[in-house]
Amino acid sequence: MDESTLADRRTSQTSDRPRFDTFYPATGQPGHSYEGHTVEEALKIARDAHAAFNAWRRTSFTERAKLMREAAQVLRRRRDEFAEIMTAEMGKLLKDGQAEAEKCAFNCDYFSENAERFLSREPVDLGGPKAFVTFNPIGTVLAVMPWNFPFWQVFRFAAPTLMAGNTAVLKHASNVPGCALAIESVFRDAGFPENVFRTALIPSRSVKALIEDPSIAAVTLTGSVDAGRQVAGTAGAALKKSVLELGSSDAYLVLDDADMAQAAKVCAAARMVNGGQSCIAGKRFIVMEQIREAFEYALISEMQTYRMGDPRDPNTKLGPMESVKARDHIHEQVQRSIANGARLLVGGEVPDGPGAWYPPTVLADVRPGMPAYDEEVFGPVAAIIAAKDESDAIRIANESHFGLGSGVITRNLARGERIAAEELESGMSFVNANVRSDPRMPFGGVKESGYGRECSHFGIHEFVNIKSVLVQG
Template sequence: MTTLTSINPTNGEVVREVPAATAAEIAAVLQRAEQAFHAWRDTTFAERAQVLNAVAAHLRENTDTYAPLMTEEMGKPITEAHGEVAKAAWAAEHYAEHAEQYLADEHIASDATSSYVQHLPLGPVLGILPWNAPFWLAFRFCAPALMAGNTCVMKHDPHVPGCAAAIQDAFKAVGAPDGIFQTLHAATEDVESVIRAPEIRAVSFTGSDRAGSQVAAAAAGEIKPAVLELGGSDPCIVLADADLARAAQVTALSRIINAGQSCIAAKRVIVERSVHDEFVDLLAGHLRDLKVGDPNEEDTKVGPIARGELRENLHRQVVDSVAAGATCVLGGELPEGDGYFYPVTLLTDVQPGMTACTEETFGPVAVVLAADSAEEALAIANDTPYGLGASVWTTTERGEAMARRIEAGQVSVNGIVKTDPRLPSGGIKRSGYGRELGPHGIREFVNAQQVWVGPVKQ
């Protein structure tokens, strides 16, 4: 029998082992989701909101229980983990308040006496989620889906089974209707059959582009809608007229949140050459000040990489880039001792085509490229198969004009790229398709049903 194993990345010790669901257990979860849907779809928005608000309140009241699970299973610094629980609660509260407005009937004039579009639920939705933000990504998936009247089956990453179980327990703790939200501890090899199961009507996937293509193929094979939020090689453009001090401060933060293990972190910092050296000095100063260490300590800013093989791959990317001519200003050496720690690293003299530019770097590695002009910076920014997030630091007017030319699903002008329940996020190119969050996100998994009411207008 397959076992889902959680290893504490701070010390390398096994903290949790959970048997993967059997075929019979998978079938039972899917059946419960289908049965629950028939009642849940007929509830009012107010009734659904009552459940989501209760879950949100429970999360906030028990953050001291939930946050340490993330620190234990994937190494998130404890202060960030507390923030993530609060953000997950916010997602639930946001959709509880705004879902009815987002899904209001849309009246459209035609030859009918009345014609409109109404937004109806589809059925059980499968969420396939990664380890790097276990609570936030769960609620980014389930809050809009549930408020739209769907039921949710969450197949979380096998390395965070404790977090996955705790999220389901939060729904049970507030007396949510049985079956509207379930955690499925399925083995990776069983996921395709779950996607193809007739009970599942749609799929939400967050993860790598390689795995995303497999999920997309399986969903398409069954003619089921899917939303994919995949990897990124997010550019951060810093032009000569930027507020360099602020840009350096925010770029450092964007690069090291969650030890740099974020799809929307600033991955390639593209700096106009005339201010390159000044900016690099400022950025290096911020990065040097960051404490790397035990994520249980509140002053730790950078915890461990989640798993040993991920750290090895990150180090390979750094070594390959240095071998190709990049300069390692900070870090770049594997540390001794327990755990999967990696030093905050700064690479300069990076050129397009180097490993650090062509692959997604998932760790606290800042990569700086120089550009002779804004036009060249834009060309470098778009020279990637990915298109998730991007940022540009310049004057407001110029930044907004450049945003139209940046190939990414979201662009921040003079600010950090982040996810916000109020605003849609998602990617283009190999970063995926569809949108999550905001009014756009809740409309991904509904039937936009056209209703024509006669007689024909005379």
């Protein structure tokens, strides 16, 4: 995951009040500028959310579900408006922003329908007294969120958190302040009580004060490994629960029985999701040596279908990176990989002109010691790594310090299922499909990709008090 979650790259300071400046990534032209909150104002927002918790926790699931379903309708009604803000602030394809708003709406509907069942009391047979487990809300949850899926990342946490009876405060990435305020407006327009969901426009240096404040009960972060360490350290010192979804360098195993056309299509789709700017984008493609050359040709052909263009054009498949700085970092990682022996098959050149553009790029002969092997490359760069056999491919996949998603491409479904379920060290593993999040499936990683889970009943249980109750007659 890109470093931007805790980076103050786009904030300026006047007195003690920050400003948040936006830039259109396709051209580099400045966009809207927003006045942020001081630390004192942010703390008041958190304390107001905590005060709202006392009443919100006592609302019925029926009442919460009604409001959450209305939030879904607000998302659908304002879908085009929200997509335009995403495109303007972080360069997302307009059609992808529209799909993201719809996914958020589906998520709201899902938890409105299922939260009560997920959090219903669980009886325990102790052979005598009445005993059960109950799931109670814990308070106000702080969310520190990234720019790459500026609506989905927030609603992925917010819908289950609010349905559980908690309140929430959002600290969004500094380059998407318009998205942050728009998300707050969704809950306001849906009729949620005042202060149940609030946005605090603050720079990263102010996050520590929020986590330490007694008004905050827990924190969830999606961001870089470094950001995760900072947040986890602060939360741990305050003895507060945290859930972290961090970076990754997802590996896809292309086995010797794979269909090359299908493998290339799945792998290109995995690599190019959101222009490659996704923690669960496929990044390392580990291929059996005997099919390596055929796979290289197939992947080049498929990657070249992702032509750069206006993110507002429905035919465009690759928009700009989120910033010129991010694009330049991607290019530097590609250049260092080539200098260390990687073979450039396609792309790898910065286009002339303004904007944060970078072409679909494929590197082969990728080995340890290269950024394309060792690091997360947060852009449209596919790394092909040769393996001697199945066991060697599994070894290469697992030797990464990341462990978010993974994939297996094979005609033998039993073989793919065995490897995905039992061999790969990751929080998610898909066979013959690119990894993606879904409200119905738990989402999260292992190793330096973080801990805890979002989505499904696993996600809604992260921020509740799992309480044992015994009633002796």
